[in-house]
Amino acid sequence: MIAELGHFALILALVMATVQTVVPLLGAHRSNTVLMEIGKPSAIAQFFAILFAFCALTNAYITSDFSVANVAENSHSLKPLLYKISGVWGNHEGSMVLWVLILALFGFTVAVFGKNLPPTLRARVLGIQGSIGVAFLAFVITTSNPFLRLNPAPLDGRDLNPLLQDPGLAFHPPMLYLGYVGFSITFSFAIAALIEGNIGPAWARWVRPWALLAWTSLTAGITLGSWWAYYELGWGGWWYWDPVENASFMPWLVGTAFLHSAIVVEKRDALKSWTILLAILAFTLSLMGTFLVRSGVLTSVHAFAVDPERGLFILAILAFFVGGAFILFAIRAPKMALGGLFQPISREGGLVMNNLLLSVATATVFLGTLYPLFLDATTGQKVSVGPPFFNATFIPIMIPLLLLMAIGPMLSWKQGDLASAMSRLWVAAICSGGLGILFWLLNSDKPFTPIIGFAIAGWLGGGALKELADRVLLFRIPLINSLLRARGLPRSAYGMTLAHLGIAIFVCGASADSAWRSEVVFNAKEKDQTEIAGFNLKLQKVDRLKGPNYESERAHILVTKGSKIIANLYPERRFYPVQQMLTTEATIYSTVMADLYATIGEGDKRKGWVLRIWYNPLIPWIWLGCLLMVLGGIISLTDRRLRIGAPEKRVRNYKTAELGAEHG
Amino acid sequence: MTPTRRRLTFIGLGFLSLLVASALALTAFEDTLVFFYSPSDIKEKFINTDKQIRIGGLVKNGSLRKSKDGITVRFEVTDLNHSIPAIYRGSLPDLFRENQGVVAEGHLSKGIFRAKTILAKHDENYMPKEVADSLKKAGKWKGGNKN
Numbered sequence: 001m002i003a004e005l006g007h008f009a010l011i012l013a014l015v016m017a018t019v020q021t022v023v024p025l026l027g028a029h030r031s032n033t034v035l036m037e038i039g040k041p042s043a044i045a046q047f048f049a050i051l052f053a054f055c056a057l058t059n060a061y062i063t064s065d066f067s068v069a070n071v072a073e074n075s076h077s078l079k080p081l082l083y084k085i086s087g088v089w090g091n092h093e094g095s096m097v098l099w100v101l102i103l104a105l106f107g108f109t110v111a112v113f114g115k116n117l118p119p120t121l122r123a124r125v126l127g128i129q130g131s132i133g134v135a136f137l138a139f140v141i142t143t144s145n146p147f148l149r150l151n152p153a154p155l156d157g158r159d160l161n162p163l164l165q166d167p168g169l170a171f172h173p174p175m176l177y178l179g180y181v182g183f184s185i186t187f188s189f190a191i192a193a194l195i196e197g198n199i200g201p202a203w204a205r206w207v208r209p210w211a212l213l214a215w216t217s218l219t220a221g222i223t224l225g226s227w228w229a230y231y232e233l234g235w236g237g238w239w240y241w242d243p244v245e246n247a248s249f250m251p252w253l254v255g256t257a258f259l260h261s262a263i264v265v266e267k268r269d270a271l272k273s274w275t276i277l278l279a280i281l282a283f284t285l286s287l288m289g290t291f292l293v294r295s296g297v298l299t300s301v302h303a304f305a306v307d308p309e310r311g312l313f314i315l316a317i318l319a320f321f322v323g324g325a326f327i328l329f330a331i332r333a334p335k336m337a338l339g340g341l342f343q344p345i346s347r348e349g350g351l352v353m354n355n356l357l358l359s360v361a362t363a364t365v366f367l368g369t370l371y372p373l374f375l376d377a378t379t380g381q382k383v384s385v386g387p388p389f390f391n392a393t394f395i396p397i398m399i400p401l402l403l404l405m406a407i408g409p410m411l412s413w414k415q416g417d418l419a420s421a422m423s424r425l426w427v428a429a430i431c432s433g434g435l436g437i438l439f440w441l442l443n444s445d446k447p448f449t450p451i452i453g454f455a456i457a458g459w460l461g462g463g464a465l466k467e468l469a470d471r472v473l474l475f476r477i478p479l480i481n482s483l484l485r486a487r488g489l490p491r492s493a494y495g496m497t498l499a500h501l502g503i504a505i506f507v508c509g510a511s512a513d514s515a516w517r518s519e520v521v522f523n524a525k526e527k528d529q530t531e532i533a534g535f536n537l538k539l540q541k542v543d544r545l546k547g548p549n550y551e552s553e554r555a556h557i558l559v560t561k562g563s564k565i566i567a568n569l570y571p572e573r574r575f576y577p578v579q580q581m582l583t584t585e586a587t588i589y590s591t592v593m594a595d596l597y598a599t600i601g602e603g604d605k606r607k608g609w610v611l612r613i614w615y616n617p618l619i620p621w622i623w624l625g626c627l628l629m630v631l632g633g634i635i636s637l638t639d640r641r642l643r644i645g646a647p648e649k650r651v652r653n654y655k656t657a658e659l660g661a662e663h664g
Numbered sequence: 665m666t667p668t669r670r671r672l673t674f675i676g677l678g679f680l681s682l683l684v685a686s687a688l689a690l691t692a693f694e695d696t697l698v699f700f701y702s703p704s705d706i707k708e709k710f711i712n713t714d715k716q717i718r719i720g721g722l723v724k725n726g727s728l729r730k731s732k733d734g735i736t737v738r739f740e741v742t743d744l745n746h747s748i749p750a751i752y753r754g755s756l757p758d759l760f761r762e763n764q765g766v767v768a769e770g771h772l773s774k775g776i777f778r779a780k781t782i783l784a785k786h787d788e789n790y791m792p793k794e795v796a797d798s799l800k801k802a803g804k805w806k807g808g809n810k811n
Contacts, residue, residue, distance in 0.1 A: 344673055356678055360685040367689055382700035382794050384718060384769075385693075392692035397685060521754050523734025573758070582758035601755035608734055610755040 003068050006056025007147040010097075013049035013104070014137040016042050020107065020130030024123035028195075036119050039126035040111040046133060047108035050101045057097055057146050058088050067153035070094060070146045076159035076578055078549040086170035087160045092294060092310075093146035095173060099290075100136050102177045106185040106210065107133065117206055124192035125185070132184050135317045143310045159578035162550065168228035172221060176248060179218020180286045183251055185210045186258065187283035190276045191325060194332045199276065204266035207279075209637060211262060215255045216633030222248050223626035234584035234599045236519065236614040238622060241390040246369040247289030250362050254282040257358040260351050268348055268413060270339035274355065277333075280325045285362075287318045297373060346416040350408030357401040364393040391514075402456050402507065405500055406463025410470075424470060431462025439512075443617075446516050453511025461504035468497045495636030499629045506625025512618035519615075525608040533615035535596060536560045537569075542600070542609060550574045552585070555600045555609065559589060571600040571611075595619045698769060702798030707746040712772065719748060719777055720767040720795040728762050741766060741777065743802040752779040765795040 020042035027035025057070070061084045066072040074091040075084055089095040107129040114122050140146075163169075189207040193199045225248070230238040239245065258278040264271045291297075295311025342348040368385045375381050406428050410421035435458030440451050469475075471493060472485040520532045529538040540556040557569040572585035589596040595616040603609030700718045701711055711717075724747050727740035737756065740747040750768060760766065760782060770779035 341670065344670075352674055353677075356674075356681050360681045363682070364685050364689050371693075382797070384698045384700065386696065386698060388696035389689075389692045392696060393685065393688045396688055397681075521735055584758055599755065603734075607730075610735055612755040 002056045003060055003065065003147045003149065006053040006060075007145065009049045009053040009056065010137065010141055010145075010147075013046050013053065013100070014134065014141060016046035016049060017104075017130045017133035017137055020046055021127050021134055023127075024130075025127035028120045028123040028127070031120070033119065036123035039123045039130070043104070043107040043111040043126050043130065046130070047101075047104040050097070050104045050137075053147075054088075054097050054101050057094060058085060060147075061085060061088050064157065065153075066155070066157050067149055067151070068146075069148040069150045072150055072154050072157045074160050075157040076549060077156055078578075079159065079165070080548055082167065082170055083160060083165045086164070086173075089173045090160050090164045090169075093140070093144045095177075096136070096140045096144050097146055098174065099177055099181060100133060100140060102174075102181040103129070103133055103136060103184055106182060109210070110185065110188075114206075121192055121196060121203075121206075124195055125188045128188035128191045129185060132188070132321065135320070139310075139313050139317065143313055156578075159549065159576065162574065162576040162579060162581050162583045163232060166228060166232050168224055168232065172224040172228055174221075175217050175224055176221030179214050179216075179221050179255075180248065180251060180289065182210065182214025182217055183255060183279075183282040183286050186214065186255075186279045187321075187325070190279035191328065194276060194325075194328050197332055197335060199265065199272045199336060201266045201269050204262045204275070205641070208259075208262055208266065211255070211259055211279075212633055212637045215252075215259055216630055216637065218248070218252050218255060219626060219633060220630045222252060223623065223630070226626075227623060230619070231586050231588055231597075232583075234586045234612075236517070236586075236597050236599075236612075236616065238513070238619065241368070241385075241387045243369045244289075244293055246365050247285075247292050250365055250369075251282050251285040251289065253358050253362040253365070254278055254285055257355045257362075258282055260354050260358075264348050264351050265339070268340040268342065270342065270348060271352065271355075272339055273329075273333040273336050277329065278355070278359075280322070280329060284318070284322045284325075285366075287314070287321065291315055291318055292369075340414070342413070343415040345411065345418050347408065347411045347413045349416070350404060350411050353404055354401065354408065357397055357404075361394055361397045361401070364397065365390065368393070399456065402460050402503070405503070406460050406467075409467045409496070409500075410463070424466065425459075425463055427466040427469075428459045428462035432456070432459035434458060435461075435508075443516060450511035450515045453507050453514075457504040457507040457511070460507070461501050464497050464500035464504065468493065490641060491639035492636045492641070495632040495634075495639070497632070498635060499632030502625045502628030502630075502632060504625070505621050505628060509618040509621030509623075509625060513616055513622070516617045517614060520611075520613045522611055522613075523603070523608045524611050526605070528608065530611075530613070532596075532613050533594070534561060535566065535615070537598070537611075537613060539609070539611065542603075542605075545572075547574065549578065550576045553600065553609075555598075555611070557587075557598055557611070559596060567596070569596070569598045571598045573600050573602075590620055592620060593618065700767075700794050702743045702794075702801065703741055703746040703748045704743050704798070704802055706748055706772070714771055714773070716769060716771055716780075718767055718769045718783075718794070719750070720765070720798060721747070722795070722799075723760070723762050723764055723766050725762050741768065743798050745802045748777050749775070750777040750779050752782060754782075757782055767794060 020039055023042070024036050024039030027033070027038065060068045060071045061075050062081070064071065064075060064077045064084070070091065070093050074094070075087045079087065087094070089098045107126055110122065110125055110129065114125070117125070186207055189203070189210070193203050225245070226238050229240070258275065261271050261275040261278055265275050291311065291314045294314060295308070297311065368389050372383050372385055375383055406425060407421055410424055411418070432455045436451050436455035439454045440448070471489060472482040474482050518533055520530055522530050524530070524539040526539055526541050529536055531537070536559070538558045538560070540558050542553055542555045545552045545554050552572045552574040554570050554572045557571070559566040559569060567589040569587040569589055571587040574583045574585055575581070576583070584599050584601070586597055586599045597614040597616055599612045601610035601612065698716050698718055700720060703719065703721050705711060706719065719741055721741040721743040724740035724742040729738045731738070735755070736751065736753045738749065738751050740749050752768065767783040768777065768779035769781045769783065770777055
């Protein structure tokens with residue numbers, strides 16, 4: 001019964017979304033306040049209807065209601081509760097419900113928190129957001145109904161792919177969708193602004209919190225996914241340039257560009273049409289990711305049940321929204337008033353370079369991701385484009401970007417002075433040299449290339465800190481005054497510093513791991529030992545264990561250095577009988593400077609087991625860097641300027657604060 | 665600087681960076697594109713290259729041998745018309761089995777495929793698309809349309 005109610009709620013949501021699309025847009029067109037106001041309750045109703053459907057499906061999973069086909073195919077009564085819940089979005093139908101739920105959530109936030117948006121803009125934003133909802137709800141209801149019943153109901157379910165039964169993955173999709181789908185709202189803002197033909201600093205300020213929320217969630221989602229791949233797939237790596245990873249990375253790159261160009265719109269009223277274009281592109285790439293993952297064009301762990309009909313449906317949605325957006329853009333963009341002027345060497349100029357490089361980087365990732373599909377479709381030739389391609393194209397584009405990232409914030413708006421910016425960056429130069437030399441001394445026996453990464457990271461990190469120090473006039477005025485100034489700085493300033501520092505730390509981790517990792521594969525019987533990176537590893541014994549829904553072989557590896565015991569590692573190899581599937585559970589001993597990563601392969605007492613051990617330097621820095629970026633996003637999000645309270649009043653307040661900061 | 669000049673500068677910069685990016689991409693494609701071949705492709709078209717390639721097919725029944733060190737394995741990759749002997753040193757993916765689909769990346773040397781990586785599969789139903797296609801081409805496809 002609850003499942004039927006859930007299905008009904010989805011249909012109700014579709015009706016609400018239709019109302020939310022048609023009525024407010026019509027109202028805005030005719031300047032009819034009553035019609036425009038209907039957008040709000042319908043967005044709220046749509047959200048609660050989908051929330052109800054989502055809870056109904058979750059309920060079916062928790063109670064193991066195998067008369068629902070979706071539950072029977074993806075769950076099992078013995079599965080731990082957490083994975084029963086995460087199983088809801090571990091399959092195509094359920095994850096689509098989560099998709100539309102988040103879509104509606106963003107509409108809901110605009111309806112509830114957008115009180116101070118101009119009524120016509122809010123009505124149009126809700127209308128556009130509603131229309132995306134209509135398309136995807138129709139998709140769910142017609143092609144991917146999660147509430148289909150089975151008669152007779154099976155006694156037990158077919159279980160969730162064991163690789164997906166993992167805490168990292170339980171939260172990866174919701175975060176990722178929050179980001180992916182979050183760009184729908186910036187898209188809606190962009191289209192609404194195009195319809196209104198009015199884009200300016202106020203618009204940029206309004207759209208910023210949502211863009212930040214989407215960006216922060218996407219960063220967190222990608223990080224969680226990468227972390228999951230790192231410890232769950234048992235291949236010792238954290239990023240493979242797999243098409244599915246790229247599908248989420250491209251919106252991130254464009255979203256990052258959007259965040260930066262929106263600053264120029266906000267502060268200087270320039271780059272308006274470009275910013276709109278980025279908002280459209282970010283969502284286009286999100287939709288394209290959805291299409292690639294769900295159409296069966298790609299095969300991977302992410303590729304859900306392959307159904308060309310679904311792929312076609314999403315392609316139609318993609319064509320409609322993207323085509324419509326670009327046509328509207330082509331008509332309206334040329335009419336947009338030119339904004340504030342600036343010299344090439346200025347804060348704006350720096351942000352333009354940021355945008356340019358990020359866009360070009362996106363283009364190379366796009367090419368590398370889609371070229372094999374293109375070649376297969378046109379010539380039937382099968383190729384794969386792997387990490388070497390991306391390393392050869394993406395990284396050279398990132399290097400100038402990272403170098404400029406330290407300089408840009410030092411330039412003043414409108415017309416900057418490169419010489420004075422560079423002279424303020426002496427700290428960055430010292431950090432760059434210092435970090436480079438330090439790591440070279442520590443690793444003089446290893447390849448040199450990562451040192452370049454460290455030097456760049458030092459430059460960037462030093463630059464980010466120096467910028468903050470300059471803002472509070474650190475060491476130039478008494479420390480107590482600096483602290484007072486620090487209190488007065490807008491949160492977004494800290495957000496930026498943290499995010500840029502995060503990138504610097506990330507770059508260190510990625511550079512070190514790219515060239516300094518080492519690996520040992522050996523066949524070990526009990527009591528056999530091996531050496532890696534100065535550690536001694538001894539296989540103590542291998543036990544057979546029984547988990548809730550699996551059986552496993554667990555090795556005990558003792559790690560020593562000299563005569564000191566460092567760690568005990570317990571890699572596992574699990575067998576899930578329901579899915580007849582084996583998984584490798586890696587074990588990781590993590591220090592600040594490196595990970596020791598071990599997996600156990602096939603084997604038995606007589607012949608021994610194949611153990612594979614990696615020494616991955618600085619991997620934790622990758623996660624730390626990403627964490628800082630996410631934190632930066634969250635802190636920026638709490639900036640009071642961004643709260644859509646009373647924009648008019650706030651403008652003056654922040655301008656004085658800003659002036660104080662900029663005089664530094 | 666006039667708005668037009670400014671715009672031109674940025675458009676110029678945009679084109680320049682696109683140009684650099686395309687140059688990077690094209691040279692990278694030349695060196696890094698990894699082609700996929702089936703055993704029949706290699707035998708019939710006399711593919712002989714020391715470049716990195718991928719081959720895919722089934723692990724031939726009864727061909728899997730583990731050498732004394734316990735780590736090096738030899739097996740044959742077949743599309744049921746032709747097969748190519750392969751050698752690999754390392755730990756095998758969990759789902760590596762005789763008669764199951766496999767995709768390996770490495771290079772050919774004297775008719776033997778030296779695999780550097782065996783690509784992981786995510787579940788037992790999953791047949792790599794390339795392998796399914798090459799089996800279809802060889803007229804040996806028996807599976808349903810599941811993947």
